[in-house]
Amino acid sequence: MASWNSIYFEITYNVLGWIAFFSWSFSFYPQVILNYRRKSVVGLNFDFLVLNMTKHSSYLIYNAAMYFSPVIQRQYHEKFGDEMIPVALNDVCFSIHAVALTAFTLFQVIIYDRGTQKVSKVGSAITAIVWTAALVCVIVAWPNHSWLWLISAFNSIQVVMTAIKYIPQAIMNFSRKSTVGWSIGNILLDLVGGVLNFGQMGVQSIDQNSLVNFYGNIGKTLLSLEVVFFDLIFIVQHYVLYPERIDKGKAVTAAEQAEPLLGPSDKPESAQV
Numbered sequence: 190m191a192s193w194n195s196i197y198f199e200i201t202y203n204v205l206g207w208i209a210f211f212s213w214s215f216s217f218y219p220q221v222i223l224n225y226r227r228k229s230v231v232g233l234n235f236d237f238l239v240l241n242m243t244k245h246s247s248y249l250i251y252n253a254a255m256y257f258s259p260v261i262q263r264q265y266h267e268k269f270g271d272e273m274i275p276v277a278l279n280d281v282c283f284s285i286h287a288v289a290l291t292a293f294t295l296f297q298v299i300i301y302d303r304g305t306q307k308v309s310k311v312g313s314a315i316t317a318i319v320w321t322a323a324l325v326c327v328i329v330a331w332p333n334h335s336w337l338w339l340i341s342a343f344n345s346i347q348v349v350m351t352a353i354k355y356i357p358q359a360i361m362n363f364s365r366k367s368t369v370g371w372s373i374g375n376i377l378l379d380l381v382g383g384v385l386n387f388g389q390m391g392v393q394s395i396d397q398n399s400l401v402n403f404y405g406n407i408g409k410t411l412l413s414l415e416v417v418f419f420d421l422i423f424i425v426q427h428y429v430l431y432p433e434r435i436d437k438g439k440a441v442t443a444a445e446q447a448e449p450l451l452g453p454s455d456k457p458e459s460a461q462v
Contacts, residue, residue, distance in 0.1 A: 213379065
């Protein structure tokens, strides 16, 4: 089994990994706190939450299986040679925490005001199709004990779900011309985690003088790139396209600021004489 060639790179790898872990983990809390303070989840897209739960559950299965299973690690080495496994302890810890916090946010949807929002039929259908496909993969992998292939399928699921899950929220922000109810703190911390996660893989690649960890765990590689891409979209939406100001404790969107003070029916009677 491969080992680190440089203690400096090993330390850097672990430091980047745990900073990414804390950044990604803390990224869940701004939304949870915002929901609690508002006693409302209006503005938070429910499709995003449901798809996010599927994404993180799939990623947890991959990370935990790769990190803890000697059988899967052996199959990985048989396929990619004497390389370090591409999953670190911080990856496993993050996945566990992500599933727990996403579940808690879904609980907030149940107990807080949600207006007329609900999970769309499309979101429900995607979730059902994905888990049905996952079950089929389990059935296919079971006879030949193709466990590495199986968890790679779950890794692919999380990549696809990462690409899909952000789209409903981005569209919702566009339709409302507002990001009120959607925490930008979540996005900023998510962006930091994505950049550091990619940097961690780069450090391992430099130390091992190999790119195997990038394509050996293509899911982690694509995850970082997808996170950065969509987070930048949300940052532009929040700060550039739909900025908001705070007026007497109430968030006011740019669209609301543009509305006239008096509507046609609100004109003083003297003006109609």
